[in-house]
Amino acid sequence: MARFGLSVKRTLVGAVLSAVLSIVMGLLSVSAHAVPISIEQQGSFSVGGRIVTESPSVEVRDVVPALGASTGKPVERSYYIDQMTVRYQIPTQPRSVPLVFVPGQGQTGLIWETTPDGREGFSTIFVKRGFSVYTVDPPHCGASGAPSFSGYFGKLGNRSIVDSVTFRFSNQEIFQFFRMGAHYPQLFANSQFPPNGIVSFLKTFIPTVAEDQTLLAEALSTLLDRIGPAVLITHGENNTAGWLTAMRNPRVLAVVAYEPVGREALPFPSGALPPTPLDQAPLGWGVETEAFQKLARVPVQIVVGDNVPNYFDTDPVLEHWRRQVEVDRIFIAALQQRGGNAVFVSLPEQGLYGNSHTPFLDSNNIEVANILSRFLADQKLDWRSAAVPP
Numbered sequence: 001m002a003r004f005g006l007s008v009k010r011t012l013v014g015a016v017l018s019a020v021l022s023i024v025m026g027l028l029s030v031s032a033h034a035v036p037i038s039i040e041q042q043g044s045f046s047v048g049g050r051i052v053t054e055s056p057s058v059e060v061r062d063v064v065p066a067l068g069a070s071t072g073k074p075v076e077r078s079y080y081i082d083q084m085t086v087r088y089q090i091p092t093q094p095r096s097v098p099l100v101f102v103p104g105q106g107q108t109g110l111i112w113e114t115t116p117d118g119r120e121g122f123s124t125i126f127v128k129r130g131f132s133v134y135t136v137d138p139p140h141c142g143a144s145g146a147p148s149f150s151g152y153f154g155k156l157g158n159r160s161i162v163d164s165v166t167f168r169f170s171n172q173e174i175f176q177f178f179r180m181g182a183h184y185p186q187l188f189a190n191s192q193f194p195p196n197g198i199v200s201f202l203k204t205f206i207p208t209v210a211e212d213q214t215l216l217a218e219a220l221s222t223l224l225d226r227i228g229p230a231v232l233i234t235h236g237e238n239n240t241a242g243w244l245t246a247m248r249n250p251r252v253l254a255v256v257a258y259e260p261v262g263r264e265a266l267p268f269p270s271g272a273l274p275p276t277p278l279d280q281a282p283l284g285w286g287v288e289t290e291a292f293q294k295l296a297r298v299p300v301q302i303v304v305g306d307n308v309p310n311y312f313d314t315d316p317v318l319e320h321w322r323r324q325v326e327v328d329r330i331f332i333a334a335l336q337q338r339g340g341n342a343v344f345v346s347l348p349e350q351g352l353y354g355n356s357h358t359p360f361l362d363s364n365n366i367e368v369a370n371i372l373s374r375f376l377a378d379q380k381l382d383w384r385s386a387a388v389p390p
Helices: 002-028 122-128 171-177 195-202 213-227 236-248 289-296 316-337 365-378
Strands: 039-057 075-091 099-101 133-137 230-235 252-258 266-269 284-287 300-304 342-346
Touching: 039 213, 075 122, 075 213, 099 122, 099 213, 122 133, 122 365, 133 213, 171 195, 213 230, 213 236, 230 236, 236 252, 236 266, 236 289, 252 365, 266 289, 266 316, 284 289, 289 316, 300 316, 300 365, 316 342
Parallel strands: 099 133, 099 230, 230 252, 252 300, 266 284, 300 342
Antiparallel strands: 039 075, 075 133
């Protein structure tokens, strides 16, 4: 009987442990969107911008009565342009340092909100993790509005306010340049980009109007003056504005840059730019040593995905990415040499394979988000409002 009793006890203990383990594993496997969001405040506003004026006129308009038409006295018209629209969500008991999400060129802040296949994007993930989030549409982009008026695009009367030339990625260019696959529409064999989200993703792209990283940096700086110190989370070509803002405004507490790219993707001290191969565009620009030293005081993390060749590639797109990642590493080393707290993160080296140019949209974006969470914790930027900052 004693043996039987011991056997029964072991069986019961084993059953209890098994049940507890099943519950724990079940909790761990719960989808992130199953966790409710508790929002204290949410809304939107605009920052930055300037006023341009149109010469006094009594021109007849189709939509509204002509100003001054009744008196015959010309009326000057004015318009706001170059403003930046910001959407925000502030959870209950937020962490004290908010996150500002900046999309890449040709896209709006929507790419941070929801993945192309309907999963939660980074802004929602990090609201649930207790951060206040601010998602922007850069000037001239999305809800921020194109700098155009009545008549020909970009012209106010006879004056050209912005260049009337626009640019938009084709579906094929997006697919290849964003490293979803080598040839449209076939994904890489190890791709983490959600196959059922390709069409939805391609539809998110809009024309690029009058690119101006300085303008975006000014708007971001104005935003930080309003909301206080924050972490900038930037992507693609608009990473440039992140570096500019960090060099200008001490309210930038850190910059996390996803896949910097472009002719002026990264700043370097004047005279210390990495060499540029013949017949190829530079991947950096020179700044004053003092400005670069200011950037070195800001924690920096660069994150890049997968399917970037390690050696020269005859495919010009992949070769561009190989060069870009090489320059990324040189940039991080330059910051470190000046005492900077800078780290380069290759997702494959972290055990995450198949990520595209937008790793925060890929099917493993929770794991990518975890890397960001660890960085914020390491930099002591995730403390709660009620706590005393370290």
